[in-house]
Amino acid sequence: MRKPPANIDKQNAVIRIRGLYKSFDTIDVLTGMDLDLYKGENVVVLGRSGSGKSVLIKLIAGLLKPDSGTIRVAGEEIDQLSPGALQQLRLKIGFLYQGSALYDSMTVRENLEFPLVRNSAHLTHEERDAAIREVLKNVGLEQSIDKMPAELSGGQKKRVGIARTLILHPDIMLYDEPTAGLDPVTSGDINTLINEVQQTYRTSAVIITHDLTCAKSTGDRVALISDGKFCVEGSFEEVFQSGDAEAKKFYDYNFIVDT
Numbered sequence: 001m002r003k004p005p006a007n008i009d010k011q012n013a014v015i016r017i018r019g020l021y022k023s024f025d026t027i028d029v030l031t032g033m034d035l036d037l038y039k040g041e042n043v044v045v046l047g048r049s050g051s052g053k054s055v056l057i058k059l060i061a062g063l064l065k066p067d068s069g070t071i072r073v074a075g076e077e078i079d080q081l082s083p084g085a086l087q088q089l090r091l092k093i094g095f096l097y098q099g100s101a102l103y104d105s106m107t108v109r110e111n112l113e114f115p116l117v118r119n120s121a122h123l124t125h126e127e128r129d130a131a132i133r134e135v136l137k138n139v140g141l142e143q144s145i146d147k148m149p150a151e152l153s154g155g156q157k158k159r160v161g162i163a164r165t166l167i168l169h170p171d172i173m174l175y176d177e178p179t180a181g182l183d184p185v186t187s188g189d190i191n192t193l194i195n196e197v198q199q200t201y202r203t204s205a206v207i208i209t210h211d212l213t214c215a216k217s218t219g220d221r222v223a224l225i226s227d228g229k230f231c232v233e234g235s236f237e238e239v240f241q242s243g244d245a246e247a248k249k250f251y252d253y254n255f256i257v258d259t
């Protein structure tokens with residue numbers, strides 16, 4: 001699948017990262033990374049295992065602190081924010097964790113109600129119910145409202161995970177390997193959903209993945225990490241026709257589904 005064109009505002013960077021460094025003990029993970037994510041844009045971040053993709057999105061979400069460099073999210077420099085202000089900013093960010101991170105002992109409805117009760121306490125019971133039904137409809141899972149996570153397939157769990165982040169209407173989505181562990185057809189459905197989310201909710205997104213089909217299908221721009229920074233970025237074709245040695249290795253060992 002080819003990425004449908006998006007409405008991107010190049011004058012408006014919702015994430016701006018400059019000179020980002022992050023180390024753990026003796027490992028230098030990010031070594032001076034720069035990145036802009038524009039309003040309405042999906043950027044796919046590719047990189048080998050251990051190259052720092054998850055560290056990058058945890059830094060963006062304020063879950064880790066940088067050693068140096070700046071990260072501006074929605075106009076705020078996150079390192080400078082008080083805990084309360086960071087909490088407020090986080091409401092603008094939807095984070096889809098690799099394992100979807102659903103509460104196993106709660107139904108789908110309860111999983112979606114949880115963030116609403118915590119963060120939108122003013123809503124009435126009826127308004128909460130309407131919000132849950134609307135978001136489930138938008139991810140194609142209205143019928144599963146009373147199911148337990150154990151009764152759902154991997155793809156359905158991802159959909160509920162996406163619904164749970166969307167219910168707070170985030171401006172920015174961070175997808176951590178959204179197709180990992182899914183078969184190619186279900187992965188294709190998730191890629192389609194990521195693009196629908198971009199259009200319906202006007203989100204900007206960072207999508208980290210190893211999956212080049214996902215990159216090609218969902219990325220308005222693709223950026224490849226090597227040695228702690230981006231070695232090449234551009235459209236999918238630009239990156240993989242660039243002649244960059246890391247991009248070539250990445251491409252040669254991937255299986256791309258062309259539908």
Ligand SMILES: Nc1ncnc2c1ncn2[C@@H]1O[C@H](COP(=O)(O)OP(=O)(O)OP(=O)(O)O)[C@@H](O)[C@H]1O
Pocket residue numbers: 024027029047048049050051052053054055056
């Ligand atoms: N909290 C932490 N403490 C110590 N080291 C960490 C921590 N988080 C990440 N690392 C290290 O940082 C490096 C980058 O990890 P990261 O999870 O970002 O890789 P990744 O590119 O997401 O890999 P994968 O594709 O396998 O998920 C790894 O060497 C990892 O061991």
